[in-house]
Amino acid sequence: MxxxxxxxxxxxxxxxxxxxxxxxxxxxxxxxxxDEIGIGKGxxxxxxxxxxxxxELALARYRDxxxxxxxxxxxxxxxxxxxxxxxxxALVALDLGxxxxxxxxxxxxxxxxxxxxxxxxxxxxxxxxxxxxxxxATVEAGQRAGEIDxxxxxxxxxxxxxxxxxxxxxxxxxxxxxxxxRRVVDAAMGAL
Amino acid sequence: MxxxxxxxxxxxxxxxxxxxxxxxxxxxxxxxxxDEIGIGKGxxxxxxxxxxxxxELALARYRDxxxxxxxxxxxxxxxxxxxxxxxxxALVALDLGxxxxxxxxxxxxxxxxxxxxxxxxxxxxxxxxxxxxxxxATVEAGQRAGEIDxxxxxxxxxxxxxxxxxxxxxxxxxxxxxxxxRRVVDAAMGAL
DNA sequence: CTTGTTTTGTACCTGTGATTCAAAAACATT
DNA sequence: AATGTTTTTGAATCACAGGTACAAAACAAG
Numbered sequence: 001m002x003x004x005x006x007x008x009x010x011x012x013x014x015x016x017x018x019x020x021x022x023x024x025x026x027x028x029x030x031x032x033x034x035d036e037i038g039i040g041k042g043x044x045x046x047x048x049x050x051x052x053x054x055x056e057l058a059l060a061r062y063r064d065x066x067x068x069x070x071x072x073x074x075x076x077x078x079x080x081x082x083x084x085x086x087x088x089x090a091l092v093a094l095d096l097g098x099x100x101x102x103x104x105x106x107x108x109x110x111x112x113x114x115x116x117x118x119x120x121x122x123x124x125x126x127x128x129x130x131x132x133x134x135x136x137a138t139v140e141a142g143q144r145a146g147e148i149d150x151x152x153x154x155x156x157x158x159x160x161x162x163x164x165x166x167x168x169x170x171x172x173x174x175x176x177x178x179x180x181x182r183r184v185v186d187a188a189m190g191a192l
Numbered sequence: 193m194x195x196x197x198x199x200x201x202x203x204x205x206x207x208x209x210x211x212x213x214x215x216x217x218x219x220x221x222x223x224x225x226x227d228e229i230g231i232g233k234g235x236x237x238x239x240x241x242x243x244x245x246x247x248e249l250a251l252a253r254y255r256d257x258x259x260x261x262x263x264x265x266x267x268x269x270x271x272x273x274x275x276x277x278x279x280x281x282a283l284v285a286l287d288l289g290x291x292x293x294x295x296x297x298x299x300x301x302x303x304x305x306x307x308x309x310x311x312x313x314x315x316x317x318x319x320x321x322x323x324x325x326x327x328x329a330t331v332e333a334g335q336r337a338g339e340i341d342x343x344x345x346x347x348x349x350x351x352x353x354x355x356x357x358x359x360x361x362x363x364x365x366x367x368x369x370x371x372x373x374r375r376v377v378d379a380a381m382g383a384l
Numbered sequence: 385c386t387t388g389t390t391t392t393g394t395a396c397c398t399g400t401g402a403t404t405c406a407a408a409a410a411c412a413t414t
Numbered sequence: 415a416a417t418g419t420t421t422t423t424g425a426a427t428c429a430c431a432g433g434t435a436c437a438a439a440a441c442a443a444g
Contacts, residue, residue, distance in 0.1 A: 166358070
């Protein structure tokens with residue numbers, strides 16, 4: 001059945017994800033990719049077809065891992081408010097801990113490519129929808145537990161939390177010391 | 193004093209702003225720019241030096257016009273809450289009214305270029321700071337008027353409003369019918 | 385009307401982006 | 415060992431990005 005691959009495509013997608021994440025789609029060159037992945041151009045195009053196809057794989061992988069990460073965080077034991085605060089603080093720590101300050105790959109992609117690239121826009125929308133759903137479930141749990149005002153529209157609160165998080169992840173790219181981000185978390189939790 | 197320019201540099205910067213705004217920095221070519229501005233390449237490079245220099249001018253123009261627009265909105269008569277809601281709704285209308293769904297050029301730039309391009313990152317930070325200041329002044333006015341809880345940290349609330357707006361402008365690029373955006377406004381005002 | 389200055393249009397150039405191709409290499413099957 | 419299939423390597427391709435060079439053109443000053 002032919003010569004076996006000398007590299008793991010999953011690893012290659014993951015490395016590609018790192019490059020696209022840091023540099024953005026348009027600014028990433030095939031040379032950047034082969035340098036990072038450690039394979040030849042022929043192998044890359046044989047395996048993935050095009051830069052854009054590889055990007056879609058990388059973005060889908062980002063979406064899945066990121067969404068799972070957030071969902072796991074919100075699924076922790078504890079009160080709904082604590083879980084929400086914990087998730088926001090974890091996001092702040094994640095963004096501030098990244099020496100490259102890449103922010104969120106989905107947000108970056110939305111800003112760079114949507115709506116002209118409908119394929120990636122769909123993937124981004126999908127991730128936003130998953131995030132919003134996770135927030136909504138937590139908010140509704142908080143309402144049932146009496147921690148959050150039941151009169152509020154949970155769907156609207158979830159959309160607002162999503163917007164807050166997206167904004168934070170953009171701010172993470174320009175905020176140097178993180179005070180701005182921490183303020184956002186405090187004010188958001190105070191407003192909840 | 194030499195041959196006079198056959199084009200208005202201000203108009204040229206404004207048109208360049210439109211192209212960069214729609215396509216992003218990396219994806220915009222000098223050819224795109226001369227096509228849109230309607231001048232030759234020689235004139236473009238003679239007048240502006242480089243693609244990047246022109247981008248900085250375009251971004252600075254965006255920052256000034258956008259910040260002034262928001263400040264004027266928040267400076268309207270009426271209660272602080274009404275002014276805040278009015279500003280958010282105006283932003284929603286602005287974003288949904290754009291057939292290209294370009295969102296906010298500063299946000300797009302932050303996502304695409306910060307923090308690797310420190311020059312543009314500074315311009316973006318400057319615009320964020322102006323926006324945050326305008327929000328803060330409005331929030332403080334609301335606190336003095338008793339419309340907003342005086343116990344809240346106005347700076348934190350302003351940062352949180354900034355994050356909310358940034359998030360909305362990213363969502364504007366993927367949200368098709370605008371229901372998501374309107375929900376964000378409702379929930380944010382309800383939480384204030 | 386000459387001179388000096390600045391702009392303009394066109395041609396040009398170098399590098400690289402994205403992709404393809406040919407041929408050799410590494411397997412499985414028979 | 416011969417064959418068929420798939421991958422790898424590395425060169426080659428082709429267009430275009432980003433910018434430069436230069437001569438002609440359009441002005442002001444004297």
